[in-house]
Amino acid sequence: MNTSKKSIQIQKTYEALFALEDVREIFRQSLPSGFNEAEQEQFDGAIARVKGILTDLEAGSGKPACTRVGKLEARTREEEFINIHPIQAAGRLTPEARKALISYGDGYSTCDNCRKPFRLDKISKPPVEEFHQDLARFLNMDQARVVPGARRGFQAVAQSLLEEGDHVVVSSLAHYTEFLAVEVAGGVVREAALNDENVVTAEAVAEKIEASLKESGRLPRLIMIDHFDYQFANEHDVVGIGRVAREYDIPFLYNGAYTVGIKPVDGKQIGADFIVGSGHKSMASAAPSGVLATTDEWAPKIFRTTEMVGDLTGRKFGIKEVENMGCTLMGGTLLTMIASFPRVRERTENWDEEVRKSNYFLEQFLRVSGSRVLSEWPRKHTLTKVDTTNSFDVVARTHKRRGFFFSDELKARGIAGEFAGATRTWKLNTYGLTWEQIKYAADSILEIAEKYGLGIN
Amino acid sequence: MNTSKKSIQIQKTYEALFALEDVREIFRQSLPSGFNEAEQEQFDGAIARVKGILTDLEAGSGKPACTRVGKLEARTREEEFINIHPIQAAGRLTPEARKALISYGDGYSTCDNCRKPFRLDKISKPPVEEFHQDLARFLNMDQARVVPGARRGFQAVAQSLLEEGDHVVVSSLAHYTEFLAVEVAGGVVREAALNDENVVTAEAVAEKIEASLKESGRLPRLIMIDHFDYQFANEHDVVGIGRVAREYDIPFLYNGAYTVGIKPVDGKQIGADFIVGSGHKSMASAAPSGVLATTDEWAPKIFRTTEMVGDLTGRKFGIKEVENMGCTLMGGTLLTMIASFPRVRERTENWDEEVRKSNYFLEQFLRVSGSRVLSEWPRKHTLTKVDTTNSFDVVARTHKRRGFFFSDELKARGIAGEFAGATRTWKLNTYGLTWEQIKYAADSILEIAEKYGLGIN
Numbered sequence: 006m007n008t009s010k011k012s013i014q015i016q017k018t019y020e021a022l023f024a025l026e027d028v029r030e031i032f033r034q035s036l037p038s039g040f041n042e043a044e045q046e047q048f049d050g051a052i053a054r055v056k057g058i059l060t061d062l063e064a065g066s067g068k069p070a071c072t073r074v075g076k077l078e079a080r081t082r083e084e085e086f087i088n089i090h091p092i093q094a095a096g097r098l099t100p101e102a103r104k105a106l107i108s109y110g111d112g113y114s115t116c117d118n119c120r121k122p123f124r125l126d127k128i129s130k131p132p133v134e135e136f137h138q139d140l141a142r143f144l145n146m147d148q149a150r151v152v153p154g155a156r157r158g159f160q161a162v163a164q165s166l167l168e169e170g171d172h173v174v175v176s177s178l179a180h181y182t183e184f185l186a187v188e189v190a191g192g193v194v195r196e197a198a199l200n201d202e203n204v205v206t207a208e209a210v211a212e213k214i215e216a217s218l219k220e221s222g223r224l225p226r227l228i229m230i231d232h233f234d235y236q237f238a239n240e241h242d243v244v245g246i247g248r249v250a251r252e253y254d255i256p257f258l259y260n261g262a263y264t265v266g267i268k269p270v271d272g273k274q275i276g277a278d279f280i281v282g283s284g285h286k287s288m289a290s291a292a293p294s295g296v297l298a299t300t301d302e303w304a305p306k307i308f309r310t311t312e313m314v315g316d317l318t319g320r321k322f323g324i325k326e327v328e329n330m331g332c333t334l335m336g337g338t339l340l341t342m343i344a345s346f347p348r349v350r351e352r353t354e355n356w357d358e359e360v361r362k363s364n365y366f367l368e369q370f371l372r373v374s375g376s377r378v379l380s381e382w383p384r385k386h387t388l389t390k391v392d393t394t395n396s397f398d399v400v401a402r403t404h405k406r407r408g409f410f411f412s413d414e415l416k417a418r419g420i421a422g423e424f425a426g427a428t429r430t431w432k433l434n435t436y437g438l439t440w441e442q443i444k445y446a447a448d449s450i451l452e453i454a455e456k457y458g459l460g461i462n
Numbered sequence: 463m464n465t466s467k468k469s470i471q472i473q474k475t476y477e478a479l480f481a482l483e484d485v486r487e488i489f490r491q492s493l494p495s496g497f498n499e500a501e502q503e504q505f506d507g508a509i510a511r512v513k514g515i516l517t518d519l520e521a522g523s524g525k526p527a528c529t530r531v532g533k534l535e536a537r538t539r540e541e542e543f544i545n546i547h548p549i550q551a552a553g554r555l556t557p558e559a560r561k562a563l564i565s566y567g568d569g570y571s572t573c574d575n576c577r578k579p580f581r582l583d584k585i586s587k588p589p590v591e592e593f594h595q596d597l598a599r600f601l602n603m604d605q606a607r608v609v610p611g612a613r614r615g616f617q618a619v620a621q622s623l624l625e626e627g628d629h630v631v632v633s634s635l636a637h638y639t640e641f642l643a644v645e646v647a648g649g650v651v652r653e654a655a656l657n658d659e660n661v662v663t664a665e666a667v668a669e670k671i672e673a674s675l676k677e678s679g680r681l682p683r684l685i686m687i688d689h690f691d692y693q694f695a696n697e698h699d700v701v702g703i704g705r706v707a708r709e710y711d712i713p714f715l716y717n718g719a720y721t722v723g724i725k726p727v728d729g730k731q732i733g734a735d736f737i738v739g740s741g742h743k744s745m746a747s748a749a750p751s752g753v754l755a756t757t758d759e760w761a762p763k764i765f766r767t768t769e770m771v772g773d774l775t776g777r778k779f780g781i782k783e784v785e786n787m788g789c790t791l792m793g794g795t796l797l798t799m800i801a802s803f804p805r806v807r808e809r810t811e812n813w814d815e816e817v818r819k820s821n822y823f824l825e826q827f828l829r830v831s832g833s834r835v836l837s838e839w840p841r842k843h844t845l846t847k848v849d850t851t852n853s854f855d856v857v858a859r860t861h862k863r864r865g866f867f868f869s870d871e872l873k874a875r876g877i878a879g880e881f882a883g884a885t886r887t888w889k890l891n892t893y894g895l896t897w898e899q900i901k902y903a904a905d906s907i908l909e910i911a912e913k914y915g916l917g918i919n
Contacts, residue, residue, distance in 0.1 A: 011489065011496055018486050021512070023561045025479050028519075030557045032472055032541040036902050037876020039468055052520045055478075059516070062485075063509050074558050074801050076589050079565040082574060084489040096569020096793075100487045101531050103567055104480045106794065108529075108536040110563045112553020112742035112749055117539060117878075132533050153610035153750050156787040164646065177772065181779040185787050188770040189621065196774035285569035285793055292569055292793030293610050293750070313645040315634065317653040322638040330613040330642050336553075336742055336749030337563065338795060344531050419494020425575075445493050 010065035015084045017062035019072045023079075024055045082421055087442050090422030091388055092235075094436035095267050095287040098341060102289055105344035106337050114336045122324040125332035125339075126150060136343045143350060144265065144280050146272040146298035150308065150326070151284070151334045151342060155262045158281035158297035159186035159229065161328035162258055165307050167192040171226040172217045174255075176205045176241060178234035183260065187229075195225060202381055203237055205230060207245025214253055228255050232270075233263040236432075237380040238388035247276030256303065262286050263388060265296065266349050267436060268356035278303050284338065289345035294338040352437075362443045363387040363435045369447035374460030375399065379430060387436040398428040400457045411453070418449040467522035472541045474519035476529045480536075481512045539878055544899050547879030548845055549692075551893035552724050552744040555798060559746055562801035563794050571793045579781040582789035582796075583607060593800045600807060601722065601737050603729040603755035607765065607783070608741070608791045608799060612719045615738035615754035616643035616686065618785035619715050622764050624649040628683040629674045631712075633662045633698060635691035640717065644686075652682060659838055660694055662687060664702030671710055681712055688717040689727075693889075694837040695720060695845035704733030713760065719743050720845060722753065723806050724893060725813035735760050741795065746802035751795040809894075819900045820844040820892045826904035831917030832856065836887060844893040855885040857914045868910070875906040 028051045035044050061067030072079040082088055083097055098106070109115070109131075118130040126137045140149035152158045159182060167173065167190040175183050177196040187194050197205050197213040210228060217225045228250050232243045243259055250257035258279040264270050265282025266289065272280045284294025299307050308326045315321075325331040334342070363384045370376055375395030380386070397411050404410040408428040415423060424431045435443060454461055485508045492501050518524030529536040539545055540554055555563070566572070566588075575587040583594045597606035609615045616639060624630065624647040632640050634653040644651050654662050654670040667685060674682045685707050689700045700716055707714035715736040721727050722739025723746065729737050741751025756764050765783045772778075782788040791799070820841045827833055832852030837843070854868050861867040865885040872880060881888045892900060911918055 011492075011494070015486075015489055018482060018489070019565065022479060022482050022486075022564050025475060025482070026557050026560045026564070029472075029475050029479075029541060029560070032468065032475070033554075034896060035468075036898055037468070037542070037544060038902070041898075049520075052516065055516060056513075059509065059512060063506075074561045074565070075804055076592075077562055077565070077797065077801055078588070079561075080568075080571055080574070081565075083568060084486060085494070087494060090570075090574075092573065093568065093570050097490075098568050100483050103483045103486070103564070104531045104536075105534055106563050106567045106748075107479050107483070107560070108476065108531070108534070108538075110560055110748050110798065111537075111540060111550065111555050112747065113547075113550045114537055114749075116549065117537070117547075118882075131535070135533075153614070154787070154790075154792075157610070160787060177775050179772075181768075181782055182788055184770040184772070184777075184779060185768055185782060185784055188768055189784050189787070194770060194772060196772045198774060290569065291563075291567050291748075292571075292795065293791055311638075311642055311645055313641045313651060315636075315641070315651060315653045317655060318634050320641075322641060325638055325642060327642055327646050330611070330617060330646070331639055333611075334750055335611075337567075338749065340534065341567070344534055347532055421574075439491060441493055441498075445495070 014065045015081050016069035019079045021058045027051050086419050086421035087446050088422040089433040091432035091434045094434040096285040099289045099345045099348045101344040102341035105340040109340040110337045124324050144272045144298045147301040148304045149298040152295045152297050154293035155281045155283040155295040156182035162279050163190035166227050173227045174213045174225045175229050178236050180235045203239050205241040207242050207249045210246045211249045229258040231260040233386050237390050238386035239381045240385045243275050269353050284342050290341040291338045359387050366435050366443050366447050372462045373454040388434040390432050392430045394429045401428040414453045471522045472538050473526035476536045478515045484508050543876050543878035544903050545879040546890040548889035548891045551891040553742040556746045556802045556805045558801040559798035562797040566797040567794045581781050601729045601755045604758040605761045606755040609752045609754050611750035612738045612740035612752040613639035619736050620647035623684050630684045631670050631682045632686050635693050637692045661696050662698040664699050664706045667703045668706045686715040690720040690843050694847050695843035696838045697842045700732050726810045741799050747798040748795045816844050823892050823900050823904050829919045830911040845891040847889050849887045851886045853916050858885040871910045
């Protein structure tokens with residue numbers, strides 16, 4: 006292990022990036038006609054600094070300089086650690102997205118060439134319009150819009166469809182943002198039951214629809230179900246549920262926060278009226294970002310344009326979509342989505358391999374006697390809820406660092422992202438790790454178990 | 463002029479930044495224990511590339527390599543040009559924000575240390591909670607939240623306050639997002655009239671309140687007024703309007719999209735119940751970002767927490783705020799706000815100087831015979847609407863490039879951000895330019911006028 010060398014090199018990489026940003030700033034402050042004397046001096050100094058840093062970076066030597074940005078520490082989790090954080094794994098930026106952020110971080114950076122009709126999804130340079138079409142095709146839906154997070158997609162649909170007191174059938178494992186979307190729209194959630202395997206079946210949804218009908222005298226206004234839930238990442242029967250939705254003629258929102266961007270999603274095959282995905286959760290994009298896709302049938306309602314007219318001026322802004330509040334992601338966030346997209350599209354084709362890695366890791370994980378997987382088994386996803394109450398928590402009970410002993414041990418091995426201090430039930434996500442990283446992480450778990458005398462099968 | 467050298471250097475700066483991102487990616491793909499042989503080779507190659515680029519960067523020589531990111535061209539507008547775009551000027555990132563984006567671009571990057579009660583504004587590392595307190599103090603309000611754009615702040619307030627058909631008094635120069643916020647909340651706008659100087663006075667708002675009362679039988683539910691509007695950036699009497707709001711006991715939303723982050727804003731002195739600001743427009747932050755601040759009196763309503771209960775599971779998510787849909791800016795956007803904040807706070811103190819620069823530029827601009835300023839004069843803001851129908855448009859009428867001749871001439875001089883092709887009425891913003899840049903830009907305008915034989919006074 007030579008983490009200290011690597012750690013210095015990572016630090017130096019940041020130093021070099023930051024020093025180049027200082028170079029860039031000199032251009033920003035100077036005249037188009039070129040540098041004056043003071044600027045040239047600044048520039049020479051900054052370049053000399055970058056060179057010095059590069060020498061250290063190459064050698065992995067030198068004293069790390071301060072890479073704090075004001076009160077912010079530079080975040081090096083993804084460089085220094087194998088990150089198994091449950092919600093961070095698939096939102097990690099691609100190199101392309103990081104480059105796009107460097108170029109397009111400034112405020113309204115998408116708007117250089119905004120022309121009539123002045124709407125984000127109509128901008129052709131950068132290719133925002135094309136990206137919107139790509140997104141719709143990617144999900145096999147008719148139309149798509151980017152939104153500031155999946156939650157804003159749920160909200161747009163709920164607010165478009167619901168009237169006060171309307172029921173929405175959700176999963177008993179629904180994410181809190183689905184609750185909020187229903188609440189902000191004046192609706193009420195009705196939870197479909199889980200079966201013994203913690204899975205929502207089409208039958209459970211049908212039963213809940215009937216119960217809601219009996220209770221309120223009318224059908225629920227919307228069905229909103231996660232393909233994989235945030236707790237166990239169990240797979241729920243979205244195709245069956247789509248069929249039930251059609252039978253009852255209730256619109257169906259497919260929550261793809263844990264699928265869109267990592268596994269193939271086919272809206273038509275699912276029979277979804279709405280598909281919502283998360284950019285920062287599963288599309289290798291900066292937060293807040295996401296996608297809301299729908300059919301040509303529903304688009305006029307969900308993406309309805311403003312009808313408000315100024316009573317005095319007669320002003321109208323007819324092209325602007327009410328639920329999207331006009332434009333949504335006017336800068337860097339959108340550009341990360343666009344830049345990551347080719348690789349994101351490609352990686353969904355490798356989903357089976359990601360699931361294999363997840364299962365391999367957990368097979369090793371389960372060799373520690375007393376450890377359990379609470380999610381369905383074998384895994385169909387890379388996010389998993391585990392229970393180490395009878396393994397690592399046994400150690401924690403008498404360790405002076407309590408549950409933090411486990412975090413300490415993981416950290417010492419270059420692994421991060423578990424919930425620090427938690428040794429009973431916790432979640433992990435292996436998405437995007439290489440086989441080498443998977444094996445390294447699995448070995449680390451076994452090593453820690455061995456160190457503390459836990460049985461290994 | 464040596465723009466080509468500068469241009470190559472800018473290109474090379476991007477190349478170096480991008481090559482360092484490739485270095486960074488090698489760390490991300492490798493094991494905590496260090497590089498394997500292939501990775502070491504990759505690393506050596508990447509470092510050698512950076513060094514080569516640096517040599518070119520220093521000399522301003524060499525052939526620019528391709529810095530496209532997939533279909534995206536690297537955006538170099540801020541480096542290559544003096545940018546006078548009306549909405550981009552104050553959203554340009556500080557170097558600190560750019561460094562923060564480099565470190566914190568990944569999806570849920572704010573969430574490494576999210577602990578109970580699991581809400582963005584309670585995170586202490588990075589110092590998100592502290593930043594929220596700073597923000598509230600900065601605006602002299604009691605509480606603040608970050609939001610994905612000012613528009614989402616308007617929406618949160620409108621949806622919290624309005625019932626179907628409620629009137630909201632807005633300006634006759636209200637931004638379209640205010641219209642949308644009222645519409646999405648089921649309300650109706652009622653526009654206060656402008657006086658002869660295109661300014662909304664307290665009297666005009668009082669009159670509109672009375673008219674609305676007469677029309678609907680009850681008082682408007684909300685007053686929402688821009689301190690400086692998006693069209694002329696004229697100053698509207700927000701203090702007087704705040705007083706009228708109190709007299710009628712109607713809550714007052716101060717729209718600070720064109721003030722918060724560039725000039726001092728004191729919510730208590732204004733008598734505002736809500737202050738909304740835009741991160742990407744005026745706080746040197748990535749999009750979408752913004753702030754919504756309020757008083758302790760209104761916070762329980764605007765920031766109300768969820769009351770939804772799962773009917774089957776009994777689940778509650780009590781800490782999550784309904785209108786914010788829980789957490790809002792979970793990654794890079796928020797970090798740019800935090801990183802820019804010290805400089806943003808400082809720069810508001812220099813507002814008078816910014817206004818002086820704006821007036822100086824426009825005084826020169828007006829020397830071109832036939833040119834007019836449509837905004838109030840002298841300027842109290844850096845955003846201005848001008849009319850060149852009787853100057854540059856006269857040239858455009860017979861020029862084979864039509865209005866684009868003007869853009870061409872500006873571009874040739876390293877100036878961008880005017881609405882390409884527009885030579886009648888258009889907007890510009892001098893915010894943040896140095897005196898040297900201001901003088902250079904003013905000289906350029908005069909130079910173009912002279913070249914085409916327009917009179918100069």
